[in-house]
Amino acid sequence: MELAKKILRKKMTNRDENRHLDVKREINYRMSALIDRYRTHYGSKKLSADREKSILEGIRSELGRLFAREVDGIAVQRWYENLTGVRDLSLGTAVRHFNVMHHMMEKASTIWSKETGLDRNPADQVEVKRPDDARxxxxxxxxxxxxxxxxxxxxxxxxxxxxxxxxxxxxxxxxxxxxxxxxxxxxxxxxxxxxxxxxxxxxxxxxxxxxxxxxxxxxxxxxxxxxxxxxxxxxxxxxxxxxxxxxxxxxxxxxxxxxxxxxxxxxxxxxxxxxxxxxxxxxxxxxxxxxxxxxxxxxxxxxxxxxxxxxxxxxxTSNIAREVWKLMEQEESDNKSVG
Structure with a gap:
């Protein structure tokens, strides 16, 4: 009974620490491989391919050695905060970097989930401020x-x-x-x-x-x-x-x-x-x-x-409606005067 409680507590702790993704620990698919795959299938086909290549290389330099299954919400949050805090990028530029990360991890957790071991997008757990949309x-x-x-x-x-x-x-x-x-x-x-x-x-x-x-x-x-x-x-x-x-x-x-x-x-x-x-x-x-x-x-x-x-x-513009009302009252007043 006590052992069962310990197991349950451990499960709850893992969930609270954002390590609850249903992954197979034997799947060792690196982020670097994911970046190459994403660029081949998606990044190279975009009009902004050159800019996106630079963004992907930035992700590779920070997270490339990790297994994809190890990149959880906390890791993505830390990477995102470094864009403005360490690399001193503007908020708008950081958002563009995040959009690439989100799209890539979306593919990693859906159509490539068997290879990566991810069953959900860790970037969904990160709150991003979008300057243009808030203005x-x-x-x-x-x-x-x-x-x-x-x-x-x-x-x-x-x-x-x-x-x-x-x-x-x-x-x-x-x-x-x-x-x-x-x-x-x-x-x-x-x-x-x-x-x-x-x-x-x-x-x-x-x-x-x-x-x-x-x-x-x-x-x-x-x-x-x-x-x-x-x-x-x-x-x-x-x-x-x-x-x-x-x-x-x-x-x-x-x-x-x-x-x-x-x-x-x-x-x-x-x-x-x-x-x-x-x-x-x-x-x-x-x-x-x-x-x-x-x-x-x-x-x-x-x-x-x-x-x-x-x-x-x-x-x-409610004053226009009031003017119309006044016209009606004036008409009623005129009728009473005639009577």
Missing amino acids: DRYLSEDELRALKIALDERMYRKGTKDLNKTNLRLRLIVLIAVTTGMRSGEIFRLCWSDVMYGEGLLAVRAKLKGGKMRYVPMPPELAVEIRRYPAVIGEDRILPPEPGTRSGRQRVEGSFEDLLARAGIQDFRFHDLRHTFASWYMMKGGDLYELAKILGHSNIKMTERYAKLGRQHIAK
């Missing part, structure tokens, strides 16, 4: 006007009617982001064949479950801007990498910061243009579920953060 910054009406003025000011070369091609590129990127809610990576992948002028839509090249295509509305004004942009001969992408770019990854940070300075806009990041679109969409009476489709959210909970803006804006 509520969006442009006000005045800031939107200031942004457009700053874009218009450098549309043409100074003193001429020639289009300023450098600023024309930034102009298009910003206008697409703020009027469609597309992510920067999605904008850079846009092709001329994705522009559906007749239907007023842009097809977004993003992988959705079930192979479904995602579409975002294209205002007529944005269609005019896209038509104006010069195409590169032999290139289907609207915004191919500029000459001299070493990798396929494109950035807008420097020129975008200059634009914000000219517009007098502070505490703002490029990703906030996506929040600006979503916020104003809801404040103008948009539907939450339609917004989720436009933004490409797989879970409506990601979109619900904008629901409060819709409610607040409706509450602020």
